[in-house]
Amino acid sequence: MSLSVLWLRRDLRLADSPALLAARDAGDEVVPLFVLDDVLRRPAGAPRLAFLHGCLRDLYERTDGRLRILPGRPETVLPRVIRETGATSVHISSDHGPYGRERDERVRRALDDVPLVATGSPYGVTPGTLTKADGSPYKVFTPYARAWRERGIRSPATTPRKVAWSDGGLRSDGIPADPDLGGVRLPAAGERAALQRWRTFRERALPSYDEGRNRPATAGTSELSAYLKYGCLHPRTLHADLGDSDADRTFASELIWRDFYADVLWHRPDSARRDWNAAMAALPYDDDDALFEAWAQGRTGYPFVDAGMRQLLGEAWMHNRVRMVVASFLVKDLHVYWTRGARHFMRHLRDGDLASNSHGWQWVAGTGTDAAPYFRVFNPVKQGLDHDPDGDYVRRWVPELRDVPGRFVHEPWKLPGGVPKNYPERIVDHGAERAEALRRYASVR
DNA sequence: TTTTGAGTTGTTCGA
């Protein structure tokens, strides 16, 4: 009787999993394992941890209760698992983040002659493998996407009908208690919920995705980000279901953005916390704690911004359109360095993904690949009027403005009686700060 | 090596 270990990290599913197939082929029985790694847990924030626990519960049930959950550093846990179970190989889906790469190297060394076998990755194209003709990495999305469409994998791996799971005789610590969520409401976690969400999105929202995706008041986006983050489903599975309509192609390209940013981070691990474009490091920033707190708490006096920041605190998620607007506000209206906003997002988002988050912020800040031109500054009022014309999104998240009529909801300072009680006055003047941002960008050119 | 066309998501202003 031979055993193989399936060490799960951010691939918490059974369908379309090449690593699972490899583990099954390598042994008579498979020991599913998750390591509770403090290095990853500490910065995660309560919503992300709770969501992860939900994914683990789902997986525990579906592996007939064999999933082992062990705390500790992976480089000590894995060798111990090998000693205690006698397993002959460890199977993973490769991780391409800065920490994951180093961790896996340490584990590989610690396992000595037991192979750590990486099969597949959480992306349609494994980071680092799609390069230009001369072998250098892409720095612009569109040509990357063109190449991706030629070479990306769209067909899912087969899903085994039955896997012989084993607990390997290991004692499991079980899934830790959920942290206090303080009223945050999360969707159901795990693979089954993810597939259900995908079906619902395809039926209801995908056909009108081109317009619907910019309407934060409605469920026009897939809301699959957290499921993708933890690998409850693989993007391949999604690509395989997509057709050639404009809406399907637009959605596919959103998935390709995810691959692109993982690729950028793979080539430049330092760009998770520093400007990808070193030439922008000379940009002057401010760092006013009171202004930052007003932004973080959703009390800037700009309703569309405040609605977004409160949605983040309320749902551990924010609509993508609004992410751009609030990020632009922090960087270009408050002149705060993007990493401070990115850290806040990572702490509060249930989908917080290092590559997408860091490079999404850098796109807004103008310091990243394909960066927005410096003169592109979002106007929080215009964005609100354009994308939340009825004000439903603002009224949902900013109760102080629930009774404000019409377009005043996006510019309550124009109300005859002034800003409603309890709602803050604008903390800065957008017109003036836009001009200031343009001055600062001009100073580094 | 040189050349050419192009580059996620915006805003403002003036005709």
Place this chain on the structure above:
DNA sequence: GTCGAACAACTCAAA
């Protein structure tokens, strides 16, 4: 209200 131009120049990708 609608529309096109200006906002700048630079870098990237590929022929």
